[in-house]
Amino acid sequence: MAEPPIGIDLARDRDLRGRKYHAWIRRGLMTLIAVIPVLALFNAFGQHPHTAKASSSAATLSVYAPTRLRGGLLWEGRIHITAHRDIKKAILVLGTGWAEGMSMNTIEPSPVGQASDNGKLEFTLGHIQRNKSFILFMQFQVNPTNVGSRPRTTVLYDGNTKLASINQTVTIFP
Amino acid sequence: MDLAIRTFVVFWFLLLLMRITGRRELSSLEPFDLILLIVLGDAVQQGLTQDDYSVTGALIVVIVFGVMQVAVSYLNFRFPRLRPALEGYPIVLIEDGNLIQRNLKRERLTPEDLAKEARGQKIESLNEVKWAVLETSGSISFIPKSDS
Numbered sequence: 001m002a003e004p005p006i007g008i009d010l011a012r013d014r015d016l017r018g019r020k021y022h023a024w025i026r027r028g029l030m031t032l033i034a035v036i037p038v039l040a041l042f043n044a045f046g047q048h049p050h051t052a053k054a055s056s057s058a059a060t061l062s063v064y065a066p067t068r069l070r071g072g073l074l075w076e077g078r079i080h081i082t083a084h085r086d087i088k089k090a091i092l093v094l095g096t097g098w099a100e101g102m103s104m105n106t107i108e109p110s111p112v113g114q115a116s117d118n119g120k121l122e123f124t125l126g127h128i129q130r131n132k133s134f135i136l137f138m139q140f141q142v143n144p145t146n147v148g149s150r151p152r153t154t155v156l157y158d159g160n161t162k163l164a165s166i167n168q169t170v171t172i173f174p
Numbered sequence: 175m176d177l178a179i180r181t182f183v184v185f186w187f188l189l190l191l192m193r194i195t196g197r198r199e200l201s202s203l204e205p206f207d208l209i210l211l212i213v214l215g216d217a218v219q220q221g222l223t224q225d226d227y228s229v230t231g232a233l234i235v236v237i238v239f240g241v242m243q244v245a246v247s248y249l250n251f252r253f254p255r256l257r258p259a260l261e262g263y264p265i266v267l268i269e270d271g272n273l274i275q276r277n278l279k280r281e282r283l284t285p286e287d288l289a290k291e292a293r294g295q296k297i298e299s300l301n302e303v304k305w306a307v308l309e310t311s312g313s314i315s316f317i318p319k320s321d322s
Contacts, residue, residue, distance in 0.1 A: 002270050005305050005317055013307070014266035014274065022258065023280055026194045033191065072224050144224040145176050174180065 045173050047073050054164040059083050059128075061156045061164035070173045071144035074105075079136040079154060083128040087158045090125040090134065093117050095153035097170050098138075101146025105139040120153075147174045177231055180222050181238035188218070189246065193262070196282060261310050268306035271319070281308055292316055 004010050011017040039045070046068035053062040065077035077098070081090060092111075099121060113124035128134045148171070155165040203211070223231050250260045257263070265277050273285055285300070291314045292300060300306075305317040 002304055004266075005307060005315075008264060008266060008305070008307060010266070013264050014269065014277070016265070016277070016280070019258070019263065022262075026196075029190065029194045033194070072220075144226075147176075174176075174183075 043068065046070055046171075047075055049076070049078075052166045052168055054166045056084075056164050058085050058158065058161075058163045059087060059156060061154065061166060063154050063166050063168065066170075067152075067168050068171050068173070069142050071142055071147065073142045075140050075142070077138040077140065079138070081125075081128060081134040081136075081156060083130055083132055083134075086130045087128040087163070089159045090128045091157040091159070092123045092125060092136065093153075093155040093157065094121040094123070095151060096120060097150040097152030097168075098154075100150060101143045101172070103141040103143060105141060106137075107139075108137045111136075142172055144174075146172050148172060177223065177226065177234045178238050181235045182242065184218055184222055185239060185242045189260075193259070264310060265308045266305065267308055267314065268300060268303045268316075270305075271301040271303060273300065277308075283308070288314070 004014075008014075012019065047066040047070065048068075049064050049066045051062055051064045053060065055061070060080075060082040062080045062082075063077065064080065066075055069075060079092065081087075081092075083090075096119060107123075111123035112126045113122075115122040115124070123136070125134055125136070149169055152168045152170045153165065154168075156163045222235055246260055249256050265281060267274055267277055267281075267283065267288060273288070278284070278288070288306060289300060292303065292306075295316050297303060297316055297318060302318050303316050304319045305315075307315045307317075309315055
């Protein structure tokens with residue numbers, strides 16, 4: 001038998017003694033890695049939006065926005081209010097999860113007034129007539145350092161009367 | 175801070191990907207592979223620095239990559255038990271002119287691939303080869319028979 005080249009151990013490098021299972025480790029890891037984009041297709045890492053709804057006799061509040069996001073993404077949150085009766089002074093109170101670590105690019109239409117409600121964002125929308133809708137479009141970008149999960153609440157008031165609320169959790173992947 | 179963490183994570187992920195992709199895929203740079211390499215670099219860069227255009231940010235990324243590279247090299251040197259995971263071992267593909275089919279199959283190599291590499295090293299026939307070894311770098315070393 002020919003002398004093997006320098007540094008070659010025939011048992012290890014030719015007969016693969018003790019290395020036969022290495023190929024299976026490699027294949028297993030490859031399969032695991034391939035699972036990641038498949039999970040992504042099923043919205044595991046965002047940013048497909050979905051609708052959350054809450055209704056009362058006075059109004060229906062719905063939030064159409066992604067709850068899973070990634071650093072740097074541009075995304076839209078759409079809040080749809082349908083009044084079942086006249087809402088004299090519609091006020092939308094958004095929890096800090098909406099704004100924390102986000103760049104707010106625009107809010108359309110601009111609220112009549114903006115204030116802080118105990119640290120939350122308070123947007124006064126004004127009068128919404130019975131059977132009419134009000135849609136608030138908000139455009140955001142996720143700041144890259146904003147990673148983790150936090151609650152995101154949306155509450156609709158008529159003056160001081162709470163009409164509907166939606167509690168969500170937003171998760172931001174790095 | 176998060177820049178260093180992102181670089182650390184990306185470094186280990188790239189190392190893992192390179193190790194499990196198979197060494198031949200890494201060493202062959204066909205035109206399409208070259209394009210993929212550029213696209214890969216661009217995709218990784220976006221995730222690493224994102225909107226950070228600063229020199230400080232660039233320095234942090236480059237330094238972490240450099241330190242990690244040295245660390246892996248040191249681990250490879252200092253702890254032989256880690257060598258199969260970090261670098262792997264060579265694989266003998268031809269012994270005395272005979273193809274070792276099991277090893278070729280393991281590395282997804284065909285006799286045609288071997289012949290192509292051999293031609294590149296001015297070897298006319300695989301029968302002239304005493305040893306062919308797939309190195310950890312992905313290159314194939316051919317040792318001709320002494321009478322050829």
